[in-house]
Every structure is written in structure tokens, then in C-alpha cells.
Amino acid sequence: MTLEILTHPSLQPIRHGFFTRKGGASSGLFSGLNCGRGSTDQRDMVAINRARVAEALGVGPDRLATVHQTHSAQVVTLTEGDDLEAVAMTEADAIVSTIPGIAIAVLTADCQPILFADPEAGVIAAAHAGWKGALDGILQETVAAMKAAGATDIRAVIGPCISQRAYEVGEDFMDRFLTEDDGHARFFAGGPNGRPMFDLPGFGLSVLRDLGVEAEWTRHCTYSDPDRFFSYRRSTHEGAADYGRLISAITL
Template sequence: MAKVLTSEVLAGVPHGFSMREGLESADVLAGAPLVKLKQIHSADVCVMREAGGDVREGDALVTDRPGLLLGIVTADCAPVLFADVEAGVIGAAHAGWKGARAGVLEATLSAMEDLGADRVRISAAIGPAIAQASYEVAEDMRRQFDAGDDRFFAPGSPGHYQFDLPAYVAHRLAAAGTGRIADLALDTYANEAQFHSYRRATHRGQPTQGRQISAVALP
């Protein structure tokens, strides 16, 4: 079995954040089909009732059906896994800066509530993502954020900033009323032995197809 990372805020919920080698259903919940999306850096959420069928587009999945393994792939963007244990509702979101800025996290919470969850009971775990020290962005990206988001941008090289994606994701979750939030605080860019990083591979002119998988299920 592959080594997977877990978060204490999701204790008792089958889940895992993969490392470089990825994960399979047996690493999280044996026999559960892995359901994924064609991710498009959006705020679109898909309610999953069963496995199979055409692959849908979006950047978050939610379900109240036991035995489905909701999976997302990332390689610097933030994977976020959600659970309301009392309601029996889970979710998984792919939160790059575009999706987080567009509201994918809030949309996931709302979709979970539509299935009977209560956001004050929802726990959210932020998995491995690019950290602020590794994430230089240009002025044109900074201008797409509000003045109130200044705290997530530290001065960088001339005309550039260091963006704190995990902190921004945690802020959006907290502002939306999420009950419990935890960040694994693992930098995909800096930890080459553990994680794929799209940005690191791009900087080195290497293949960029490597991804981590993050998944959650109801037993």
C-alpha cells in the first residue's frame, strides 16, 4: 500500500493525501470506486451519486452516498477535503488561486449543506500545496485580488510578490463559517522527494504531468 497523509480534523473519516506515488482505493477505503472530474480551475461543484458514466467538468465533488471515493488531483494547487460526520456528507475541492478566488470553497460548503450538512459541523483539511516562499507571482495576478487580501502577498523581486495560497484558502474557509480547519503545511515545490510540483518542473524544463491525489469517502 502507498503511504498517504491524513489530518486529525478528519479522524474517523476514510481519507488520504497522496505523495509522489499516488494512491489507490485500497489505501483509503477498500473496494470503493474512485470518482474524479475533469478539473478546469472553476467554482463548479458536482454532486456525485454513483460511479461510472461520463467524466464531468468541475473542481469540487460532494456526496452523501457511502462507498464512493471522491478524488481530486493537484501539483501545487491546494487540495481540500471536507466532512460533516453527523450528517454523513463529504466533499473534495481543487483550490488553485483562480478557483479559490472564484468561490469554489464556498460553493462546496453550500453544496454540502444542500445534502443536509451544517457548515459549523464541517471539518476541512488543506493538503500539500505550494507555500508562500515558493510561490512568486506577478503584478497582473495581484491586481485580480481585493485590497483586503494584501496580507497574503509579501514583497518579492521587483514587480513581483510571494503569494500565500494555503493561508488564503484557510481564510476563505473561515470567513465562510467552516467549523474546523487544518492545514498540513507541506510545500509541494520545496519537498521534491515527497511531492510533484508543476511549477518546479516548469522552472526546470521537466515533464509536468506528475500529480498527487487527495481522496475522501464515507464508509
């Protein structure tokens, strides 16, 4: 099966892709393109999957840069000569790059994968933004790091993530957002079980646009489309022992 790669006109002509689970070598729970080294999938299958992603983006398998994601607001800016295996061990949730020939990527399974670009300045970024990272400032820090690298006209696209209709949360979760800003109430709606439903991509878009970034969402829900996307929450509801990780990547 061939890879399925979602792209968006806002990021063109920069080569990029939000990869679905289709076209991978993994099987079982991870059937398809599981790119998560932190999963319990076979390491050689994950390596094959990541190599296929690198090839699709026109870079070598050793030129696909990721970080050790921890739901933080930490950003890594790549420099010439960086050891990408060492970068992969660095705790961070976004990568900024101005270096041609390196693809930067984040892994998700319901959280927001966000790809950024300023094509004229030659600055790109990839960020992993779950609710905690988004609330703690990962998007602000990513934009700041891009500007420090020379970006002035930044575009961003939020890829497949969990949508509001599938994201039931607790009152304490909602209170964390309202304590930060009572205007955040607009990102919550009443759910069928009487609990709040959180609009994660709506929150991400609002933060990005407030930063002056031209931002869009691909409008794909990871929870609701098991044939195309891995989902942490869906796997939890199904009682699965683990789950695959989607990859989203961009390169100059």
C-alpha cells in the first residue's frame, strides 16, 4: 500500500506532509505507518516506516529529525553539524530549522501536529501541541524561535488531531483553562454525558492567529477515522495495550 500524505496549500512550495497510518510496515495494533520509537512496536518496523517517510520527503533516513516529546513548551533550533540522534534524545516539543536537506518532524496520536513555514525567509518548524503544551506556551515559543531565526511572514497548518465532538474532559480540566483566561470558555461545549467537550484545534488556531500567524486546520479528526489515523483516546476506550504514532514533517 502506498503512503497517504496530506498537504496544505498554505505551506507550499515548502515540501511537507501530514502522514496517515496507510502504507506502513507495522502490523497488529500498529498496523500501518507507526513512526513512534516510544511504542512497543518492533524497532525494525518503526525504522522502515521512518525511512519511507524520509524518502517521501526527499531526504535520507538519517536526515529525519525528531525530539523526545514531553508536552512541554521547549523548542530546539537546529544548527549545522547537529547530531540528529542526540537531538532525538532532547526533551522538547518543537523544532525550528533553516537547514536544507533535513526534514523535521513531530509524532502525534490525538494531539495537534503543527507545521510552520516562512518560505521567503527559509525558516520552518514542526510542533507537537497537546492541551498542556498549547496552554503552557509551545506555540508562542515556536513562533518566537522562528522569528529569532529570521522569519517574518509565518504560516501554520494544524494537521489531523482529536476534534471537539470526540474530546470529552472533566470540570477540573476546563477550570485550568478558565483560570488562565475566562475567555477560554468559548472552546468548551456541553457534551452528551453532561461533561465539557474541548475544542483543541479551535484553541490552537486562536493562539496562532493572536500571534499574527496565518493558520488553518486540515479538519481531520484522529479519533473518528480509525482506518487513517492512530488515536490514543480511541485505543484507551478500546482497552488496547498500546497505540501507533502518526508523523508530520516538513523540509526545506
